[in-house]
Amino acid sequence: MCLAIPAKVLEVKGDKAQVDFGGGVLREVNTALVNAKVGNYVLVHAGYAIQILDEQEAQETLRLWNEILENEETNPR
Amino acid sequence: MTENTRYRDAALAKRVAERIRETAPKEGTVKICHVCGTHEWTITHYGLRSLLPASVEVIAGPGCPVCIVPASEIDEAVQLALKGVVLTCFGDLLRVPGSRKSLLDTKAEGADVRVVYSVSDAVKMAQEETNKEFTFLAIGFETTAPSTAVEILNSPPRNLSFLVSHRLIPPAMQLLVEMKDLNLNGFIAPGHVSTIIGLDPYEIFPKVYRMPTIVAGFEPLDVLFGIYMILKQLNEENPRLENEYTRAVHKEGNIKAQEMMRKAFNMTDGNWRGLGSIPASKLTLSKEYAHLDAHLKHGVKIEQGVDIQPGCRCHLVIIGKIKPTECPLFMKVCTPRKPVGACMVSSEGTCRIWSRA
Numbered sequence: 001m002c003l004a005i006p007a008k009v010l011e012v013k014g015d016k017a018q019v020d021f022g023g024g025v026l027r028e029v030n031t032a033l034v035n036a037k038v039g040n041y042v043l044v045h046a047g048y049a050i051q052i053l054d055e056q057e058a059q060e061t062l063r064l065w066n067e068i069l070e071n072e073e074t075n076p077r
Numbered sequence: 078m079t080e081n082t083r084y085r086d087a088a089l090a091k092r093v094a095e096r097i098r099e100t101a102p103k104e105g106t107v108k109i110c111h112v113c114g115t116h117e118w119t120i121t122h123y124g125l126r127s128l129l130p131a132s133v134e135v136i137a138g139p140g141c142p143v144c145i146v147p148a149s150e151i152d153e154a155v156q157l158a159l160k161g162v163v164l165t166c167f168g169d170l171l172r173v174p175g176s177r178k179s180l181l182d183t184k185a186e187g188a189d190v191r192v193v194y195s196v197s198d199a200v201k202m203a204q205e206e207t208n209k210e211f212t213f214l215a216i217g218f219e220t221t222a223p224s225t226a227v228e229i230l231n232s233p234p235r236n237l238s239f240l241v242s243h244r245l246i247p248p249a250m251q252l253l254v255e256m257k258d259l260n261l262n263g264f265i266a267p268g269h270v271s272t273i274i275g276l277d278p279y280e281i282f283p284k285v286y287r288m289p290t291i292v293a294g295f296e297p298l299d300v301l302f303g304i305y306m307i308l309k310q311l312n313e314e315n316p317r318l319e320n321e322y323t324r325a326v327h328k329e330g331n332i333k334a335q336e337m338m339r340k341a342f343n344m345t346d347g348n349w350r351g352l353g354s355i356p357a358s359k360l361t362l363s364k365e366y367a368h369l370d371a372h373l374k375h376g377v378k379i380e381q382g383v384d385i386q387p388g389c390r391c392h393l394v395i396i397g398k399i400k401p402t403e404c405p406l407f408m409k410v411c412t413p414r415k416p417v418g419a420c421m422v423s424s425e426g427t428c429r430i431w432s433r434a
Contacts, residue, residue, distance in 0.1 A: 002113055002114065002115055002140075002142070002217070002218060002220040002221070002267060002269040002270060002425075003115050003269075003425075004220065004269045004272075030195075030197060030224070030227060032227045032231075032337075033223050033224075033227065033331060033333055033334045033337070034331070034333065035333075043269070043272060043325055045220050045221065045224070045269065046167075046194065046195045046196070046217075046221060046224055047194060047195030047196075047197055047198075047224065048195065048197075048223065048224040048227065050220060050223065050224075050269070050272055050273060050331060050334065051272040051273075051325050051326075051331055053324055053325055054323070054324050054325070055324075057323040057324040058324040060323070061321075061323060061324055062083055062084075065089065065093075065298065065302060066089070069089070069092050069093065069096065072096055072099075073092070073096075
């Protein structure tokens with residue numbers, strides 16, 4: 001139920017936006033809960049964008065994971 | 078960011094699993110609880126439990142909003158549908174057993190019960206068919222409640238009312254941590270609920286109950302890292318709240334959504350199927366929007382229903398006390414086609430997920 005899927009905002013019209021779920025799957029979603037701009041990635045749950053995804057944080061997560069692992073692997077407890 | 082393959086990297090997963098094995102206690106066991114059906118799906122679908130050492134157990138808490146809707150609230154919806162109101166709801170709800178029948182049984186008897194993907198579909202239907210009365214059965218946790226709030230605040234059509242059955246997750250987590258015989262050692266907090274409520278509502282778990290608490294995303298690597306972070310905190314004996322899902326969850330959550338929820342709803346005690354009443358865990362319509370309440374508009378109110386059918390052990394599955402396979406009905410009498418208990422109904426119910434594993 002709490003499933004939410006990332007999608008890219010293509011066009012914003014008031015509280016509605018046309019988004020791309022990838023692979024050419026386009027859909028109109030309600031954006032009343034976020035301040036979405038064209039080019040943003042949003043998390044969509046049951047037809048409503050519930051949050052804007054942070055692309056920089058997404059990269060940072062991957063970098064951090066690798067860093068933690070490298071650090072732990074070279075300094076085992 | 079719509080391709081998630083980077084978060085499913087097998088080589089990286091192997092390395093995390095190796096760290097988990099290194100960090101896991103050599104004696105005794107660690108019991109980690111998540112409270113989200115989507116986490117259970119990730120764990121089961123990607124076989125993550127097979128990567129964990131025997132000393133680390135991950136159990137599923139009451140994270141399926143369909144499974145915890147009490148029979149009395151299904152009974153109310155059934156009664157409304159039988160009165161001639163068009164009952165709209167998410168598809169998962171259709172087979173959820175009421176005290177005597179489900180919404181699907183009611184539909185088979187000729188009532189107008191319609192599945193919608195979103196509350197906005199219910200609004201559209203009510204706008205197009207002004208000669209009929211519509212009710213939307215609004216279920217779900219904090220992830221879903223804001224969408225209901227949007228439509229409540231947006232002057233919905235006069236022929237649409239709401240049966241609000243939304244529930245809140247942190248009070249249920251508190252109930253779990255206070256069940257001493259569950260012996261929990263850490264929480265994986267639900268990522269998408271957290272996009273709305275932020276981090277603060279979880280602070281009490283490390284502070285008051287000394288429970289490591291990690292807000293995690295839903296890719297296999299998110300969950301594995303969540304488990305690893307909990308084990309590390311336990312080793313360091315320094316329980317705290319950490320956010321693994323920073324790409325979607327901010328400390329303050331979604332303030333716009335929180336404000337809309339505050340306007341549309343009040344918080345009250347609520348009954349959860351299999352768990353009983355939990356203080357301040359249910360949303361109802363606020364005074365200002367009471368005219369949209371289907372209870373008042375159509376004179377329907379059922380206080381008590383039959384939540385657990387004879388033989389069903391959903392109430393133990395839902396708190397992770399037993400595994401679905403330990404229920405005598407599992408896949409014998411109770412199957413996805415003919416569910417006895419609510420945990421077998423929704424695609425996020427623990428029994429339903431295990432039925433496919």
